[in-house]
Amino acid sequence: MTSLTTESSVDKAAALKTKIIPKLHDAIRVELSTIPLYLYSMYSIKKDNGAGAAARAKIAVVVHQEMLHLALAGNLLVSLDEGPDLYSLQYIPLYAEGPTILDTKIPLILERCEKSNLERFILIEAPFHSPPDGDDEEHADLVAQDSTAFALEAQAPRVLDKYESIGKFYDDLEKDIKKCEHVQFENHALQFSSTDFFSGQMVRVVDQKSAHEALKIIIDQGEGSVGVDQAHYQMFLDLYMKPMGWTCWPVPTKPTTDGYKSNPLAYELALASNAAFCYLLITLQKTWKVGDPVLRRALLSSTHAIMVDVMNPLADFMVQREWDNDHNTGPPFEYYKTDAGEELADLTAKAKDETDANKKTEIVAKISNKTDEAARELREGIVDHLEKIIGDSFPNRPDKAGEAQLKAIIFSANRVPWPSKA
Numbered sequence: 001m002t003s004l005t006t007e008s009s010v011d012k013a014a015a016l017k018t019k020i021i022p023k024l025h026d027a028i029r030v031e032l033s034t035i036p037l038y039l040y041s042m043y044s045i046k047k048d049n050g051a052g053a054a055a056r057a058k059i060a061v062v063v064h065q066e067m068l069h070l071a072l073a074g075n076l077l078v079s080l081d082e083g084p085d086l087y088s089l090q091y092i093p094l095y096a097e098g099p100t101i102l103d104t105k106i107p108l109i110l111e112r113c114e115k116s117n118l119e120r121f122i123l124i125e126a127p128f129h130s131p132p133d134g135d136d137e138e139h140a141d142l143v144a145q146d147s148t149a150f151a152l153e154a155q156a157p158r159v160l161d162k163y164e165s166i167g168k169f170y171d172d173l174e175k176d177i178k179k180c181e182h183v184q185f186e187n188h189a190l191q192f193s194s195t196d197f198f199s200g201q202m203v204r205v206v207d208q209k210s211a212h213e214a215l216k217i218i219i220d221q222g223e224g225s226v227g228v229d230q231a232h233y234q235m236f237l238d239l240y241m242k243p244m245g246w247t248c249w250p251v252p253t254k255p256t257t258d259g260y261k262s263n264p265l266a267y268e269l270a271l272a273s274n275a276a277f278c279y280l281l282i283t284l285q286k287t288w289k290v291g292d293p294v295l296r297r298a299l300l301s302s303t304h305a306i307m308v309d310v311m312n313p314l315a316d317f318m319v320q321r322e323w324d325n326d327h328n329t330g331p332p333f334e335y336y337k338t339d340a341g342e343e344l345a346d347l348t349a350k351a352k353d354e355t356d357a358n359k360k361t362e363i364v365a366k367i368s369n370k371t372d373e374a375a376r377e378l379r380e381g382i383v384d385h386l387e388k389i390i391g392d393s394f395p396n397r398p399d400k401a402g403e404a405q406l407k408a409i410i411f412s413a414n415r416v417p418w419p420s421k422a
Contacts, residue, residue, distance in 0.1 A: 009182040016176060016183055017080050023173050024077040027218075028084050029159050030166060031070040033093045033101065033108055034124065036277070036333035038063050041121075043315040044112035044248045044330065051245030055113065058239060062232050065221050068198045072214045074288055075192055079185040079205035083288025085348055086281035087374065092335045096256045101159045102166070110255060110330065112248040118240040125233040127167040170219045177215055180208045189291040196300050249319040251330035265396045266329040268385045269318045273331035275381035276314060276413075278341075280306045282375050283418065289368070298417040309412035310382065317405050321398075336381060340373035372419040382413045 042059040045052050074084055084091065093099050099108045106124055111117050163169040185205050194202045203214040221230060252259075257274060260266035283306060287299040318329040347367045354360040387410060388394060390403045398406065 013180070013182040013184070016180055020173070020176050020180075021077065021081050023169075023176070024073055024080070025084065026160055026169070027073040027173065028070060028077065028086075029091060029093075030101070030169075031066050031073055032086065032091055032281075033099070033159060035063060035066045035070070036093070036095070036331075037108060037110060037124075038066065038121070039315070040110040040251070040330060040333070041113040041117050043319050044251045046247050046249060049246065052247065055239060055246045058235050059113070061230065062235055065230070065232065068201055069218045069221070070284075071192045071197055072203060072218055074284070075203065075205050076211060076214055078187045078190050078288050079211065080183070083190065083285060085345075086285045087278050087341060088345055088348075089335055092278070092281070092333075094335075095333065096254060099159070100161075103161055103164050105161075109253060110333065111253040112251050112330075113246070114248065115240065115244065118236055121236040122233065122240060125166065125231075125236060127165050127233065167219070170215065174212070174215050174219065177208065177211050180211060183208065185211060190288055192287070196296070197303075249328050249330075250326065251319050252323065252327040255330045255332040257332050257334055260323060260329065263323050263329075263396070264394065265321060265389060265398070266318075266323040268389050269314070269321065269329055270332055270334075271336070272382050272385035273311070273314055273318060274334045274336040275378045275385065276306060276311045277331070277333050278336040279375060279378040279382065279416075280311060282341075282371060282378060286371050286375070286418070289371075295418070302416045302418040305412065305416045310409055310416070313405065313412075314409050317402070317409070321402075336378060338374050338377035338381070340370050340377055344370045344374050375419045376421075379413055379416060379419075383410050386410050386413075 038059055042056050042063065045056050045059075047053055047056065077084060086092075093108060095108060095110050100106055101108055101124060104123070106120060109117075109120065160166065160169050163172070185207055188204055188206050191204045192202050193204050194200060196202065201217060203210055203217065205211045205214055221232070255270070257267065257270040260270045280303065283299055283302050287296060287303070290296055290299065315331050318331055321329045323329045344367065347363055347370055351360055351363040351367060354363060386406045390397060390406055397403070
C-alpha cells in the first residue's frame with residue numbers, strides 16, 4: 001500500500017510539474033514583455049523639472065519590481081526545470097509586429113509617456129481590466145471606454161490569451177503551487193538569492209513554502225493588486241489621474257531599427273541599444289545556469305553594470321538625438337543577431353530533444369561556451385556601433401559633449417566583467 005501511495009505521489013508531482021512549467025515560461029514572457037514598455041516610457045520623460053523627475057522615479061520603481069518579478073519567476077522555473085533562454089526570439093517580443101496581451105488583446109506598444117500610454121499600462125496591470133473611475137472631463141474619455149477599445153490584431157503570438165488579467169493568471173498559478181506538497185524543488189545554487197539582488201525580497205525556491213512566498217511577492221507587488229501604494233496598477237493610476245506636469249522627448253511610437261536607416265546616427269544608436277538589451281538578457285540567462293560562486297559574482301556585477309552604466313545612459317543619449325524632422329530616436333528593444341547566438345539556438349533545441357544522457361552532457365557543455373561567445377559578440381556590437389559614430393568619417397558625428405558621453409558608455413561596456421576577453 002505504501003509503494004502504491006508513493007507511486008501515486010510521484011505521478012501527481014510529475015503531472016503538476018508538467019502543468020506548471022509552461023505557465024512559468026508565460027510568467028517570464030509577461031515580465032519581459034512589460035519591462036521595455038515601461039523603460040521606453042520612462043526614457044521619454046524629460047528631466048527638466050520636478051514633475052518629470054518624479055514621474056521617472058515612479059516608473060523606475062515599477063521597472064525595478066518587474067525585474068524582481070522576472071528573477072522570481074526565473075527562480076521558480078529553475079527549481080522545477082532549466083533556466084529560461086532569454087536571449088532568443090522565444091522570449092524577446094517583436095513589438096513592431098503588434099503583439100498583444102490577455103484575452104482583451106491589449107497592444108504592447110513602445111510610445112512616449114502621455115495619457116494614452118498610461119491608459120494602456122493601467123489596463124495591462126488592472127485586476128479585471130475595468131477602466132479607472134474619474135469624475136471630471138480630463139478623465140472622462142478613459143472611463144467611457146471599454147478595454148476592447150484598445151484592441152489590435154496581432155501578427156505575433158499573444159501572451160496569456162485565455163486570461164482577462166495578469167492577476168487572474170497568477171491566481172491560477174498560485175492554486176497549482178498550493179498543490180505541490182510532493183514536488184521536489186531543486187537547483188538551489190543556480191537561483192538568485194537575497195544576497196545577489198533585491199535584498200529582503202528575493203527568494204530561493206527550495207520547497208513548496210518558498211515557492212508560494214516567491215509567487216506571493218509577485219502578486220502582492222502589483223500583478224493585479226488594488227489599493228496597495230507600491231502596486232503597479234496604483235502607481236500608473238496615480239500618474240494618470242494627476243495633471244501631466246512633465247514633457248516628453250519626441251520619440252517615435254513603435255520604433256524599429258530598420259525605420260532608422262535613413263539617419264546613420266539613429267540607426268547605429270538603435271543597433272547599439274539592441275545589443276545592450278540582449279547583452280543584459282544573456283547575462284541573466286547565464287546566471288541561472290552557473291553554480292560557481294566566483295563566476296556568479298562576475299555575472300551579477302555585469303547585470304548591474306549593463307543596466308546602469310550602458311543601457312540607461314545610452315537610452316538617455318538617444319532620446320535627445322534627432323531622427324527626422326518630427327522625431328528623436330528611441331531604443332527599439334529588438335533581437336540583436338549574433339553568429340554564436342544562432343548556433344546557441346540550434347544547440348539548445350538539440351539538447352531538449354536529446355535522450356542519451358552522455359550526448360546531452362556534451363551538448364550542454366557546448367551551450368555554455370557558445371553562450372560566452374554570444375555575450376562577447378553582443379558586447380563588441382555595443383562598442384563597434386558606438387565607435388563607428390565617433391569615427392572621423394561618420395556623416396553626422398555628435399559634438400564634443402556627445403562624443404564624450406559615448407566614450408564613457410564604451411568605457412563602461414569594455415569594463416563589464418563577464419565574459420572575460422577571449
